[in-house]
């Protein structure tokens with residue numbers, strides 16, 4: 004359910020466009036970041052070489068390309084799909100792994116700084132939603148496993 | 158005005174409680190009907206969670222929105238990332254009944270339901286639209302006439318526009334209007350709309366993060382901006398913290414980074430200490446000194462009025 008996927012039809016259109024390249028902050032500033040090259044390789048069926056690259060993590064998700072795009076696709080969506088595949092193979096950066104672990108364990112990316120709150124006279128922080136979140140995550144995993152079994156049997 | 162919950166987000170509560178302080182001060186000054194809600198989790202951070210598990214990204218955000226739905230209140234956040242992520246999911250679920258049904262069958266298991274009735278807004282467009290420049294101007298004790306304050310919108314304040322629908326996504330105006338209402342000049346500069354680049358720090362590419370920060374800060378030096386003005390804890394981290402790290406390595410750019418709520422607080426007569434500005438890494442004393450030296454002048458109301466009322470002023 005709800006998985007980021009590559010949309011080959013839209014990417015076909017990209018191969019003749021490239022408009023987002025001209026406005027993308029990563030393309031403009033980071034050497035080797037080139038949506039057009041990635042799209043070409045995906046369409047050739049040769050995306051694997053990008054999965055272990057630093058490039059796919061350099062998309063800033065600034066959504067410039069999405070706003071520019073005549074198909075409202077945006078190159079970022081291809082990048083998200085590549086990152087999802089890379090993460091499934093364990094190729095994501097260590098920092099992303101650590102952040103993910105913390106998120107699934109605690110439901111957030113850090114706990115409220117209590118001593119500083121006191122210093123600034125801030126009220127006690129609202130209660131955490133961690134327990135309910137963990138239950139939700141477990142339910143989601145169950146639903147996914149059920150989906151997978153169903154797909155396997157079909 | 159309808160009651161709203163403040164969505165503080167992880168970064169402000171973990172790293173920058175002083176930003177919560179100045180936000181509360183400003184909300185109190187305007188007597189706005191805000192509240193806290195128990196049980197909010199991370200929005201969640203898109204670049205982290207969505208890349209690994211889109212369905213958990215959607216379910217988590219939907220649950221957060223559902224908490225506000227249940228209490229029949231809206232959500233306002235001083236973090237651009239939080240609003241943008243919540244709004245992205247809200248629009249995805251509002252337009253995809255099948256996904257929405259799937260998510261709601263999950264949420265049912267924890268006694269929640271996503272209705273999507275809560276309106277979501279970032280603090281800056283919220284102040285522009287719901288409070289309004291007139292009311293803000295009435296509250297100003299001393300404006301910023303004579304100061305050049307460079308705005309960094311922060312990508313997620315305005316994009317993706319199909320979900321946020323609050324300003325022109327490529328040529329936004331609202332933050333500029335507010336700063337001009339506070340009497341300051343908001344200069345144009347080539348990198349004004351460029352992404353801060355903080356995301357690179359979250360994927361172990363620190364040097365590139367610094368490179369992006371440097372680019373904008375150098376431009377601000379060149380045009381003689383008195384400060385960089387923003388309203389996102391992630392952008393704040395990028396320009397305050399990372400600028401400080403560059404300083405420590407001997408590269409001093411010296412651009413104070415001011416949060417929107419701090420600027421409002423100052424204009425209403427609060428001291429930098431009361432607003433927690435002494436917790437910044439990059440020194441703000443030069444900015445304060447220049448401002449203290451300027452005489453309090455009333456805002457040039459007529460030209461502002463003309464600008465705000467001319468055709469297409471809001472894009």
Ligand code: SF4
Nearest residue numbers: 017020021023072078
């Ligand atoms: S994502 Fe959109 S703008 Fe970018 S190349 Fe593809 S079609 Fe063109």
Ligand code: SF4
Nearest residue numbers: 027062063065066068
């Ligand atoms: S979202 Fe990513 S690919 Fe799109 S313009 Fe921004 S950095 Fe470039």
